Amino acid sequence: MSTAVVDYTREEPVVAGRPTASEIDAVVSAPLDRPPARTWWIAFGITSTMLGIGVVCVAVTLWLGLGVWGVNQPVSWGFDIVNFVFWVGIGHAGTLISAILFLLRQRWRNGIARFAEAMTIFAVMCAGIFPLLHTGRPWLSLYLTPYPNQHALWVNFTSPLLWDVFAVSTYFTVSAVFWYLGLVPDFATLRDRTTHPVKKLVYSIFSLGWRHSSRHWTHFERAYLILAGFATPLVLSVHTIVSFDFAVSVIPGWHTTIFPPYFVAGAVFSGFAMVQNSLIVVRQVFRLKHLITLSTLEKMNKVMIVTGSMVGYAYAMEFFVAWYSGSQFETFVFVNRALGPYAWAYWTMVTCNVVFPQLFWFKKVRTSIPMMFVIAIFVNVGMWFERFVIVVTSLSRDFLPSSWGHYMPSIYDVGIFVGSLGLFFTLILLFVRVLPVISLAEIKAVIPGAQPERHRPH
Amino acid sequence: MEKHLYGLTALFDTPDAVVHAAEETVKAGYTRYDVHAPYPLHGIERTMRLKTSPLGYFALVFGLLGAISAVGLMTWITLVDYPLVIGGKPFWSWPAFVPVAFELTVLLASVLTVVSMIVIYFKFPNNSHPLHDTPFMKRVSSDGFGISIEAADPLFDEAKVHAMLASLGGKEVGAVYFDEADRDHGQKVFDLKFIGVLAGVGIAVAGFAYLALNVLLYLPPFDWMMVQNKLKPQAASTLFRDGIGMRQPVLGTVARGFLPYAFKGKPEEAGKSLANPLPVTQKVLDLGREKYLTFCSPCHGNFGRGDSRLNGQFPNPPTLHSDKVREWSDGSIYHVITEGQNVMPSYAAQVSRDERWAIVHYIRVLQRAQHAKESDLR
Structure with missing residues (x-):
């Protein structure tokens, strides 16, 4: 080891080299102006095929009913709820990066916030499919909202499932507003760059007439700060409320107070893995290595080791509390998780979530x-299995041995999950073609020399 | 054609230069000016002496509005409009209201604050500002820093401003003029194009709503449970060999609560063998009265006098106060209710065993009321 002194009082630059603002504009908006490459079409073909599989499976489900799924008594929450929790969790990284790291003044977030927020929105869209389909008649989903009706009926405000409706829809709306607000100045930049009349019209409409005025910027920054301030507790509340779906029930293995923090940590963990996976591809394909630097990716890996360790701690603590509680049912559920018919899922989860991320302790x-x-791929797989383990093991073997059962997904369950992956990546592929994947205004603000002398960070 | 001056603009290469220029502009006393940059410059609000953005108060008000409306709605629903006991909890279970109240607080505070900023402070959307589509805007959109000073400023003098901007190191100092379209501030609500678009949108929305609500929602698979794969009684079925949908019960099956009646067609034996199993209590008499009034009184009359309410549509039965009926045993009356007599049908299907016995008790009450002994009157 060299003994070179590292000066930790100086922040390392967010972007590599000294790109000028116009160079950044050129490289980030390049994919918007040229026709898609052949690799893009191949990727798009794959993801849209996956999406098509999902559409067919959803159509079959709507036509024939939920009986085509693998859910039945006693496991009435199967793939649909597993996938719902999985996708909502993926979304959490986006808000964490865009809001929490913004409040913490982590400037390295500027290069990846746009992409992560887009992922949040797409992931919540994927998540929304599952509970709606699970209601059986999704075309009646208006019934989920409290509205005055001829039946004189209201929704049940004491149900966590209703809280979910409010949490997820608020999360989607606020994330979309946050995302769009950040896009307004970039739309203006694109408006002034493009020579294509149709693109110019579209960008003008979405830019709302932004003039890069400092009088506007001060309000804009304040609004951005307020949104970040609200989005931070919001993102924590969303997965907390999702965990209430389980924790407020009385099923052994679900009825625990550790669930909210455990779910939030898991959500951030899986979300960062997904963002990291996607960003590695994007920076490679669109030559953005100097804007999304290796150092940024390394910081994301550090977040993953922290949240991964929190998740590992939660796994251990669940076992401890199950034993310490002295509750026979609680103890059984956890022994059954590790040694029962779903042990393969449990150990996949532990290996992927707890063991592999520990390799991130090595800088290499x-x-x-x-x-x-x-x-990161392992983490995504592991986090999916975590939700599978939670949902399926507790339901398949609870209090009454005579009511035990075994859950296996049907081909339609798998198809709809594949379809949701297809939807997610199709939206990502479209996103990278039509919108700047890096926030131009935010990244320009952190290139060296971007700020007036007296305000330059030290 | 006369051109109307909007103002003068100048470009600067570095953030330091534009901040310096802004300082000098403020010192010179201009108020209607702006600094343009492709990203927010740190500290520019102090240089320009701008007030702190009041959006925080907007967020506070909208957030409180969200919280109050959420809690108010849930309170009104659970206490006033439709009180419902859920899980044995009090009607006003406030801990359960926290999540929804929180979400609505965040929703209203975030969305309405942003909308207010865009509409009130930015006066957006506005795509017809004179600075749009100028070379100046193209630069500050990307990598330039600029200052614009409006002609509407009270101190504005084109030559003086031009000289000042140039002396501060401003490049491409130039004038920006209003487009004719930008100057047309007349009422545009009645513009034919606008009304046309509005009408088009209205028709499209109405058409789609009609299609969705009246057509799409009634196409398969939306059958609204009106089509159900089940067999109704009497329906034919190819599933069974005899082609009948209804099935006989399994041989030897007894319906719940079924007891065979041992005195079918044997009124004398019934009168001798059956005894009323019910005690004479207020509860039993009340039940008997209720059932008598429902099932017996239309023909027998409210007091058993045989005074039918049916006005000759059905033959009047004889009075229940005749010596014959008064001397009958309870079992005989029970038998008549169970089996029927002459034109009276059986009431076994409508009135249960215990109810029949309660009616018998009540008939005895009616009889005794009409033929009271002296001891009863005391």
Whole structure:
């Protein structure tokens, strides 16, 4: 080891080299102006095929009813709820990056916030499919909202499922507003760059007439700060409320107070893995390595090791409390998770979520693109299995042995999950073609020399 | 054509230069000026002596509005409009209201604050500002920093401003003029194009709503449970060999609560063998009265006098106060209710066993009321 002194009082630059603002404009908006490459079409073909599979499976489900799924008594929450929690969790990284890291003045977030927020919105869209389909008649989903009606009936405000409706819809709306607000100045920049009349019209409409005026910027920054301030407790509340779906019930393995923090940590964990996976591809394909630097990816890996360890701690603590509570049912559920018919899922989860991320303690692993890419994929797989383990093991074997059952998904369950992956990546592929994947205004604000002398960070 | 001056603009290469220029502009006393930059410059609000953005108060008001309306709605619903006991909890279970109240607080505070900023402070959307589509805007959109000073400023003098901006190191100092379209501030609400678009949108929305609500929602698979794969009684079915949908009960099956009646067609034996199993209590008499008034009184009359309410549509039965009926045993009356007599049908299907016995008790009450002994009157 060299003994070179590292000056931790100086923040390392967010972007590599000294790109000028116009160079940034050129490189970020390049994918918007040229026709898609052949690789894009191949990727789009794959993801839209997956989406098509999902559409067919949804159509079959609507036509024939929920009986085509694998859910039945006693496991009445199967793939649909697993996937719902999985996708909502993926979304959490976006808000964490855009709002919480903004409040913490982490300037490295500027390069990845736009992309992460887009992922949030797409992931929540994917998540929304599942509970709606699970209601059986999604075309009656208006009934989920409290509105005056001829039946004189209201929704049940004491139900966590209703809280979910409010939490997820608020989350989607606020994330979309946050995202759009950040896009307004970029739309103005694109408006002034483009020569294509149709694009110019579209960008003008969405830019609302933004003039890069400092009088506007001060309000804009204040609004951005307020939104970040609200989005921070919002993102924590969303997965907390999702965990209430389980924790407020009386099923062994679900009825625990550790669920809210455990779910939030897991959500951030899986979300960062997904953002990291996607960003590695994007920065490679669109030549953005100097704007989304290796150092940024390394910081994301550090977040993953923190949240991954929190998740690992929660797994251990669940076992401890199950034993310490002295409750026979609680103890059984956890022994059954580790040794029962779903042990393979449990150990997949532990290996992917707790063991592999520990490799990030080594700087070599943390800064190696292929290694981190593979580990993040493991994390995504592991976090999906975590939700599977929670939902299925507790329901399949609860209090009454005579009512035990075994859950296996049907081909339609798998198809709809594949379809949601297809929807997610199709939207990502469209996003990188039509919108700047990096916030131009935010990244320009952190290139070296961007700020007046007296306000330059030290 | 006369041109109307909007103002003068100048470009600067570095953030330091534009901040310096802004300082000098403020010192010179201009108020209607602006600094343009592709990203927010740190500290520019102090240089320009701008007031702190009041959006925080907007967020406070909208957030409180969200919280109050959420809690108010849930309170009104659970206490006033439709009180419902859920899980044995009090009607006003406030801990359960926290999540929804929180979400609505965040929703209203975020969305309405942003909308207010855009509409009130930015006066957006506005795509017809004179600065749009100028070379100046193209630069500050990307990598330039600029200052614009409006002709509407009270101190504005084109030559003086031009000289000042140039002396501060401003490049491409130039004038910006209003477009004719930008100057047309007349009422545009009655513009034919606008009304046309509005009408088009209205027709499209109405058409789609009609299609969705009246057509799409009634196409398969939306059958609204009106089509159900089940067999109704009497319906034919190809599933069974005999082609009948209804099935006989399994041989030897007894319906719940079924007891065979042992005195079918044997009124004398019934009168001798059956005894009223019910005690004479207020509860039993009340039940008997209720059932008598419902099932017996239309023909027998409210007091058993045989005074039918049916006005000759059905033959009047004889009075229940005749010596014959008064001397009948309870079992005989029970038998008549169970089996029917002459034109009276059986009431076994409508009135349960216990109810029949209660009616018998009540008939005895009616009889005794009409034929009271002296001891009863005392």
